[in-house]
Amino acid sequence: MKLLPRNLESQAPSVRVDIDALRRIADRVRWISTAIVDHANRVRPNPSGVKVGGHQASSASMVEIMVALWFHALHRDDRISVKPHASPVLHAINYLLGDLDEQYLTTLREMGGLQSYPSRVKDPGTVDFSTGSVGIGATAPIWAALTHRYLASHDRRMPSANRFISLVGDAELDEGAVWEALGDPMVSNLGEVLWVVDLNRQSLDRVVPDIQIERLQSMFEALGWETITLKWGKTVAEVYERAGGQALRERLESMSNEEYQRMLRAEPSDVRTRLLGVSPSSDLRTLLEAISDSELAALIRDLGGHDLELLLETFDGIATDRPTVVFAYTVKGRALPIEGHPANHSALLTEMQMQQLAELHGMSLEHPWQRFEPESPEGAVCARRARELRRETVLPSTPFPEVQLPLRVPAAPVSTQAALGRLLSALRHDAPEIAERIVTCSPDVASSTNLGGWINKAGVWSAHQRPDWFADDPGRVLRWREIEQGQHIELGIAEVNLVSLLGELGTAWSRWGTPLIPIGVLYDPFVSRALEPWSYGIYAGGHSILVGTPSGVTLAPEGGAHQSISTPSIGLEQPDCIAWEPAFAVDLEWCMLHAMSRVGVPGGTSSYFRLSTRPIDQQLARIPTEKLFLERRRKHAIAGGYRITDHDPAHDDLTLVGVGALMPEVLAAAETLAEAGIQAGVVCLTSPDLLFRSMQHRRSTEATHGSDIASLLFPKHAPAPIVTVHDGHPHTLAFLAGIRGDRIRCLGVTSFGQSSSLPDAYQLHGIDAASIVTAALDLI
Template sequence: MRTETKKNTKEKSTSAQGLNFDVLHRITDRAYWLALEMIHLANHRPLKEKGEPKVGGHPTACASSKHILAAIHLVMRKPEDYLACKPHISPLDHAFNFLLHNFRDKEGNRMELSDRQVAMRNLRHFSKTGEPVFQSYHAESDPDSFRYYPSGSVGIPPVNALYTSLGYAFAKDHGYDLQEDPTFYCIMGDSEFREGSLMEAMPDAGERQLGNLVWIVDYNRQNLDGTRILNEEALGGSDADRICRLGEANGWRSVKLKHGKIREKAFKKPGGEELKRVLDEEITDFELQALVSSQNLKLIREVLGKKSAKLQKFLKELSDDELGKIFYNFGGHDIESLVEVFQEAKKHPKRPTLLVAYTIKGHSLRCAGHSGNHSAMPEEDELIEMSKRLGTSHEDPFQDFDSSTAEEKFLVTRRKELTEGIEKLIKQIEQRKENWLKEVRAVDFPTDFDITALKFSPIAHTQWMWGQIAAKLDRLAHGNAKAETENDKQWAKVAKYFMTMAPDVGSSTNTSPNMNGKLYGDIGQEDFEAEYGAKDTKAPDVVPHLDKRTGHIRFEIAEGNCMSAAGSFGKFFYFTGIPFFPSMTIYDFFIKRAHDQLYYNLYWHSAFATIGTPSGVTLAAEGAQHSWKSDFQIPNCVTWEPCFAKELEWILADHLRRHFTQENQDRESVLIRGVTKGIVQKELLERLKKQKRFEGQTDSEILETIRQHTLKGAYALIDYQGFEDYRPGDNVVHLFAMGALVPEALKASDKLLEQGIYANVFVVTSSDLLLGNFAYHDTYEHLKEGLGISGNLYLHSINPKEISNRGEWLSLKSGRVPIVSVHDGEPGLLDNIGSIVGVKHHSLSVRKTSKSGTTWDIFELHHLDAESIAETAEKMLKEAAEEEFVVNPSVL
């Protein structure tokens, strides 16, 4: 089946649009052929090592989407629009941008032809000398990456586009000067549409009336494993029908585009209505796919005739060529029909559009419609044959159209509109970013938030402190109270960019003040609670509004949606120059429900905070099933787990400073784990003041040292260095504790001291910074230098006198300082300290599922209690003492 548009056919144009669709189809044919050449070169590079995995490139998937992309790139797309493509069609997307001259270098300058050609030859190639390359799927490093979404994870990018759309609505409703009205085009496969992330997000788009969102389902009735064979009787129709019903049920406009213009014209002829009925009602998707795959017009004629005797006369009057043009004229391969749907979508500003476009996987290839064609590659002879039909060169493929052709004349005009418009927009965004960075230099960022309530809260927990900070920033941004203190005045300069969101856990994660009368949204009806005097004055007012005083976005129990929204708002500075900082609260255990979305956010360097609270087995009585705490260690995110409330102040203040000043490269995001277990706050300063190193220092001087160490990942809360009878290698052990288990480590240290054992206690605030990837890059400097942890072997004489002979050397006692770590989470969070410095280390952690009970019961169950810590420390000291000290005879 070949359907390239020949140059010698009679050209047509639609007067309403002034477009020559024959020209557009020929440009599409060229773009698709360029994509095939890219893929061919990627799979036939010289010097390929034996055993290397296949390169691939998905030419058949590109084929089914080629006219959809053509309608977007050649007609519909405005400079400010966004695009999310299914991953497999990225080569074709690059090919269209090649023809549109829409490639830019790292400095943002438009590439010349020679550089564009290099990029096209470098699909899935590693750039060794800085030459332009394309990743396997869409990535920000691609030369044409302006406003499209990284697409390696199916089911996620369209949802991020959805929430970027919401971000624009939020920005405009809050008075930000964005002279843009973008449309968000998202192409996905029909099998991809079974991804739960997509269906979970659909009602949000409908409810929030995101009319600039267009989702296109490339309905080719195949997936990776072959033809999709569904029970249409059980579904009440085809999967396309089911998808459309789903869209309508969730507040979308659903459009099923099954037939192209050639079919529609045929349907108007005598007998044509019966052909339409047969195609729509008598042929299932499975049968349709079999007919497409057969590429046998005789068979197609016979099958259609058997379906209805009324069709016999109509079919008899059609030549094979005419029948083929009608049968293969699927709506998703008709640019004119697609453009009409997209233009109609713009007439509905309050309803998102869901388009199901019938297509053929492998369209125009020999393997079109074949069940196993997902990874099929056209042979070189097919490429050469195609190039001859198109008048191009297989040996030198990456060229523009000749300047005298109608295609090039169209592209010249389109480039001026689209590519030059994009360059103008990029300059505007860069100017907005530059203006912000100048503005933010005037902010003298405080190191904390001066939370007055902490002074009157002897026992507090980290989730409470989160609520205090969030509420204060909200008051400064949206409240009526004026900033009185210098601390408030500085935070007030940036507070309006701070926003909160939660998947139905806002009130249970101490975020109620940010919610109370400040939910962003429009319910489309009156506030009946207010009208009928039925407001619950003991709970936050959750009726949403669209005005500037709103700063919280409420979600149903849909963690994935909330995470995608956080990631989308967190990219707003990158996209627009507006430095939104979204902070979402979520029960820590349920981060796993949004793990794919979390990874996607971090992969594309989104700036946001995830407040995972409450977390771990410290949940105890409430959630035995919800207690497993995972060690994520994903790049571009710092995980924190503070113990004392003051630590959380320091952590958030520092991260907000980094965000607003853009000093957050490769650490744009934070995961902060909190608990609802209260801790005696005065113990922080009381313990610190007992250390020899702080003698003579003021409280503020001590706390400043601890703040700096907190922000590096850990600090010493108990440090016995300088105490009498303190002998490393003999009676000293290091305890590393994190979060809610710090009090247990303190009690264990006190217990051990009664036995003459000096147990230093180090509070780990961030395992990532102290022990993870961040620490790896600076060779664990803070652990080794800042905290002074080493693997030194200490030698002690049994008799305290000068060593004078060989026998006395051999009688020396040797030992190192062992380590015991204790944390509420899986072992990997802290279990590598000993291996880093070279000493014995036992990690007390959560190694099994939990139960309900008091925290004391549960800590004991998991051996995280003070008694278990002390016993383990004694055991480790004993093992360390048994280390054999061998002196090489040559040194005696």
């Protein structure tokens, strides 16, 4: 084991450690965490018969690690992510520290109670990071550390931070998200990051078949991490120093994981035989003869992850010059009857087993929630640590106002992707109080997604200013100034990292009291690749704006590999997020400014914008010139959509509904129908998501000043057949038929395409103007 000098500026007060008191606290934590799961499954009435579940074994393996942290090593400014299946341990610790009321201990996985996995927005006790998506929550402290560095470089009044810690199950290291995060070049400089890996060598269904520690160590070291391995406790380490001790060590370390786990299940009298094996050395035989059966059974369980004294020394000795990972060997189900069983992941102790465990710990099944007496050594430790870990309440700052910029209608055709770049650049001049809170992120696609103008003005954020060796190159359009005050963060090509960082930037308002407006830009076809961590970030309370561009088959030359058929539905179905797909530059500006006002506030929302690279004639928007009608158009746009045609909907023979880049085709089809004497009303949707909500709730919205946008666009007194057109899957807009019971025909993309020109792509998928006209004629 390598111990490094501690060099953190602020740590918990230096006090004499009562190791025996900590061991008794660990026993109590193990009991309470086990009892929390037991009550939820065995004691609480369950009329449905559906298993409640919990993870007694996964919790038991983490007890000593978490006790060493919470009852000694943690500082109040540390932020810590707990592995999902150890949530009962966190609840037990919060309870002993007075941070969780006793009434919640009986509510695991119950409505309004303790969540199945740690949740920073739903659990009643202190939880720093939501976990549950295996591997995603583990990486969250990395992005939180990066967020704090960003905030500190922009605001010297930022609250201090200490360590950002992840408690990780070894099976989580199978997840690709972990290695995507560790591989980003920025991460190797985050010395405040600490991971502790619970190396219990079991996953959900099995004992992990190979000894992988050497491979894992080398992978972390190759990525610039300090690695510390706690394999054996101090007691067995002393035995290794005796005559024959080296033979014992070699025997234990050469065992497969399966053989070791099976030995844990053996009776104490059988352990000796299993250790001797087929042809034991005389040294090993002599050593074991001097050790009793019970001592031998304890020795093989003396792993580093359960040795409190060793854990304390390790946590006290970790430096901060680079990130550190501690591999702590543990036993899954430690000190429980299901200890080491290959199928113990979801196993629950029986009533008899719980009774035996209660007697072992001097507890009672009838009254399982006993705290320590205040005057006891353990009670004194709990009280002291509760004081030391208590944090001040973070008060969110003033929300962002919803600003309105001077109306600027581009004279030339422009895409919504280009309009985003122009908007961001304009904000630095027109609304600097908003612009200073914007932080853009991209996975190495900033220039190809039109962020160049913004980056030239705002700069690229770096923890340390770096020289731009191309600053004097006259052929360079994009200025890549890496400065501490930059507002663009460029990651490697890993969409998972992008949205994970967005989630943590989006929690700055609630974690640090400093709201940001995080805007992440990625290629829309890869939204589905980033879906799980994006959803995780929103669930954890991180407000952000995700921009997917370019989208659909409109990027025709790129072919089928880069089309995004399902992303409109992904946006529409994502909770706590509004999906937008504006067609025109003014719509994009209105909707984006509205979305910005909804991040970083209590009850706020994230947003997803689906944009295009197709330049569109902005005159097609028919923007009203009269102030009152212009404001009405804006309110309708941010409510979900508006009618471009201005005639009475009662005169419509049918209604054409378009979204985003396909509005030119929709309007062209309306003109062709008009020439044939068929009057079509044209609706331009900016957010099918908001329109669906309007239809579902049929209630007034602030954005439309008491009006129902669904009824405004599709009034009940004017029923007409509907043709919808979308550069995405056609079922996205199929719900429109339910607003007033109209017949409907939905056009969109349902198959993989191929490289082609734009007209050929639209014709191939039946979303060109001629196809729209044909669908309309067939319908009426």
